Amino acid sequence: xxxxxxxxxxxxxxxxxxxxxxxxxxxxxxxxxxxxxxxxxxxxxxxxxxxxxxxxxxxxxxxxxxxxxxxxxxxxxxxxxxxxxxxxxxxxxxxxxxxxxxxxxxxxxxxxxxxxxxxxxxxxxxxxxxxxxxxxxxxxxxxxxxxxxxxxxxxxxxxxxxxxxxxxxxxxxxxxxxxxxxxxxxxxxxxxxxxxxxxxxxxxxxxxxxxxxxxxxxxxxxxxxxxxxxxxxxxxxxxxxxxxxxxxxxxxxxxxxxxxxxxxxxxxxxxxxxxxxxxxxxxxxxxxxxxxxxxxxxxxxxxxxxxxxxxxxxxxxxxxxxxxxxxxxxxxxxxxxxxxxxxxxxxxxxxxxxxxxxxxxxxxxxxxxxxxxxxxxxxxxxxxxxxxxxxxxxxxxxxxxxxxxxxxxxxxxxxxxxxxxxxxxxxxxxxxxxxxxxxxxxxxxxxxxxxxxxxxxxxxxxxxxxxxxxxxxxxxxxxxxxxxxxxxxxxxxxxxxxxxxxxxxxxxxxxxxxxxxxxxxxxxxxxxx
Amino acid sequence: xxxxxxxxxxxxxxxxxxxxxxxxxxxxxxxxxxxxxxxxxxxxxxxxxxxxxxxxxxxxxxxxxxxxxxxxxxxxxxxxxxxxxxxxxxxxxxxxxxxxxxxxxxxxxxxxxxxxxxxxxxxxxxxxxxxxxxxxxxxxxxxxxxxxxxxxxxxxxxxxxxxxxxxxxxxxxxxxxxxxxxxxxxxxxxxxxxxxxxxxxxxxxxxxxxxxxxxxxxxxxxxxxxxxxxxxxxxxxxxxxxxxxxxxxxxxxxxxxxxxxxxxxxxxxxxxxxxxxxxxxxxxxxxxxxxxxxxxxxxxxxxxxxxxxxxxxxxxxxxxxxxxxxxxxxxxxxxxxxxxxxxx
Numbered sequence: 001x002x003x004x005x006x007x008x009x010x011x012x013x014x015x016x017x018x019x020x021x022x023x024x025x026x027x028x029x030x031x032x033x034x035x036x037x038x039x040x041x042x043x044x045x046x047x048x049x050x051x052x053x054x055x056x057x058x059x060x061x062x063x064x065x066x067x068x069x070x071x072x073x074x075x076x077x078x079x080x081x082x083x084x085x086x087x088x089x090x091x092x093x094x095x096x097x098x099x100x101x102x103x104x105x106x107x108x109x110x111x112x113x114x115x116x117x118x119x120x121x122x123x124x125x126x127x128x129x130x131x132x133x134x135x136x137x138x139x140x141x142x143x144x145x146x147x148x149x150x151x152x153x154x155x156x157x158x159x160x161x162x163x164x165x166x167x168x169x170x171x172x173x174x175x176x177x178x179x180x181x182x183x184x185x186x187x188x189x190x191x192x193x194x195x196x197x198x199x200x201x202x203x204x205x206x207x208x209x210x211x212x213x214x215x216x217x218x219x220x221x222x223x224x225x226x227x228x229x230x231x232x233x234x235x236x237x238x239x240x241x242x243x244x245x246x247x248x249x250x251x252x253x254x255x256x257x258x259x260x261x262x263x264x265x266x267x268x269x270x271x272x273x274x275x276x277x278x279x280x281x282x283x284x285x286x287x288x289x290x291x292x293x294x295x296x297x298x299x300x301x302x303x304x305x306x307x308x309x310x311x312x313x314x315x316x317x318x319x320x321x322x323x324x325x326x327x328x329x330x331x332x333x334x335x336x337x338x339x340x341x342x343x344x345x346x347x348x349x350x351x352x353x354x355x356x357x358x359x360x361x362x363x364x365x366x367x368x369x370x371x372x373x374x375x376x377x378x379x380x381x382x383x384x385x386x387x388x389x390x391x392x393x394x395x396x397x398x399x400x401x402x403x404x405x406x407x408x409x410x411x412x413x414x415x416x417x418x419x420x421x422x423x424x425x426x427x428x429x430x431x432x433x434x435x436x437x438x439x440x441x442x443x444x445x446x447x448x449x450x451x452x453x454x455x456x457x458x459x460x461x462x463x464x465x466x467x468x469x470x471x472x473x474x475x476x477x478x479x480x481x482x483x484x485x486x487x488x489x490x491x492x493x494x495x496x497x498x499x500x501x502x503x504x505x506x507x508x509x510x511x512x513x514x515x516x517x518x519x520x521x522x523x524x525x526x527x528x529x
Numbered sequence: 530x531x532x533x534x535x536x537x538x539x540x541x542x543x544x545x546x547x548x549x550x551x552x553x554x555x556x557x558x559x560x561x562x563x564x565x566x567x568x569x570x571x572x573x574x575x576x577x578x579x580x581x582x583x584x585x586x587x588x589x590x591x592x593x594x595x596x597x598x599x600x601x602x603x604x605x606x607x608x609x610x611x612x613x614x615x616x617x618x619x620x621x622x623x624x625x626x627x628x629x630x631x632x633x634x635x636x637x638x639x640x641x642x643x644x645x646x647x648x649x650x651x652x653x654x655x656x657x658x659x660x661x662x663x664x665x666x667x668x669x670x671x672x673x674x675x676x677x678x679x680x681x682x683x684x685x686x687x688x689x690x691x692x693x694x695x696x697x698x699x700x701x702x703x704x705x706x707x708x709x710x711x712x713x714x715x716x717x718x719x720x721x722x723x724x725x726x727x728x729x730x731x732x733x734x735x736x737x738x739x740x741x742x743x744x745x746x747x748x749x750x751x752x753x754x755x756x757x758x759x760x761x762x763x764x765x766x767x768x769x770x771x772x773x774x775x776x777x778x779x780x781x782x783x784x785x786x787x788x789x790x791x792x793x794x795x796x797x798x799x800x801x802x803x804x805x806x807x808x809x810x811x812x813x814x815x816x817x818x819x820x821x822x823x824x825x826x827x828x829x830x831x832x833x834x835x836x837x838x839x840x841x842x843x844x845x846x847x848x849x850x851x852x853x854x855x856x857x858x859x860x861x862x863x864x865x866x867x868x869x870x871x872x873x
Binding site: 062127128207208210211212220222223224225226227228332333336337340380383384386387388391398401404476477479480481482484489492493494497498499500501 | 540541544545562563564568569570588589590591592600601602603604606607608609610611613614627698700701705733734735736739740747749762765766821858861862866869870873
């Protein structure tokens, strides 16, 4: 427990003991079922249509090939991200080098960008060199890399200082690196799996690089054929295939997503400042992050640079700032609202799952399934629900909240993974000690559980918020008239706007987001990072 | 910790309050909700001018022709029973016609439609066409000599452009409408032959018209077919391209008028009609002609930039726009889907 946390007062026995958090109970199943039911509710109208309608066969040769293509791209991108992201995360965990904090902010940038924008950046730089599967693999790998690196970092940070020091004494730096990498590998794999699932549902990069994927086939069914039933059947098919493929991952990850910390040792790992390893780690992390993450940004903003160099023309930047002023407030509301809902549900799920490996396996598998469903399924379902509902429900179903809710329900599995890990790192002895001293459940939740889960909740809130504002498809369909988000504004102008204007929008977006991330980080405190 | 916690809770409460607060108020005399598939950069200045002139606030919901979303058309259809939109300003008449067929549109014959050619509007008044784009050929001047410049859409299958021609995915956007028009003009066999020969000639399928513009401007394709607004943006950026209005001595150039649609049961029908009236004015046609959209007026006598090709200077392809929508739905499920699959 945190050393400066206030002491738990010994009180009279309350109506409910904290032991319910450790004991089995029917409430766990009810909460888990309730949360998953709520998450799938927006998609239910179309899923029902998919099950009841009879139409074109789903598994045509073309669709089967597209599914295979999407899976191969997702798996290869996740593998590349794993190979590059784990060493990056280990370097950030073990070594303190100059610019480390700034690099961590830069590392988060790709998560702000919708993958199609990253794809355009790469495409502008590489010309036709990345056409074919290589393009989407590069784009998704650079998009998943931060997820893996942050998961590795979080996993490594869960190691006790004593363990790292012992490994260092026994095996030198190599020993410490191997220990950290091994310890963080399972969360890193979970992050890679998560990224792969999200990439399989995203049609953007496949279209930019002219590759047929399952997501682009589903998009064609939705947008070109207008056959929602077929699109829903295709979506369920893809999700089921991915679920089958991800089953072993869920099986592997669930029991090892976190091992409970022993109550006697929670001292954090101290980052090493030795000159040699620190310089090497810093240089490697910097090269990795700059090469993989800043390259597409250079492609995106180069037209603006040309415009500035040639004529010193600042009008595009000025227009981009106007656009930011118009949409910035709504963007923040969407990010914060979706992040909050995702964290609320994700952490409630984590508490309900508890320490049971079977429930954890089910929860992780169900989370992956939900993430694989295309966002349009829930968005169109939400429109149908709102249209059928009476006008008094509009503040919930046809407001900014509707978009926050839909995004939060879509992204709660991301928060759930954070929650599952954070919840599992609590020690059962805390609960037992509180129960022995008659601490009521409410007080235990307030004084012990909430502070323990808070850092993970903050990280999940940030990640879910970032992913939410990058989800263009849902925003396009659900944002209230006149309340577009900034990425949506970029998306809607990019087809015909001058390249320099699109570049200015991308630059302003990333710069402002990076500053906000930086400020938030400072507010929370560097020491936690 | 507790202070930070309280601040966080207060901030989240504020966010949720803002989220539930509706930024527009449904049935409100002072506003109009406009969904548009016209690019934001072109539609917003017109909406802002309307707002300034009439005092009616415009809530604009733009879409894009980039084929990366399920689009506003699906949103409009899904909202049919209790629409949020008053007007759909469509970038092409096919999507307007689909709304008519789906029962989303309601007839409105604007007094401002005088002078607009009837051939570009729905005879029953469900949608009214105004300022138009055209489907044009663009070629890269560095890769194609002026003497070899393409003159017809059929040049996409000419062996001299083997492996160097590109076309956007015909399942989406204005290319889908162009494909349906080619089927109407060339006949079933002729159009199928054209698309099949395009593939046999090594033609490339781009993700959108903007992508075609980029591929040609970068020289990765020598020629391509796109819309006049895409081509004009490339010219304004100084890209080495040239525009050709195709088939001037043959089947003609496909003209794509904007279409103004009044939504049935929209929350502010009177303001919706006012907005449509505003769109159909000669002054709006002039504004769209002088903007980067470079949309030529359908009316005669509207002032346009000197270099603009107007309707009376080209040979428009003769097509029945209302018939194209039905044809397109059938083609999308059949030949065009198969073509797009084979092109990958």
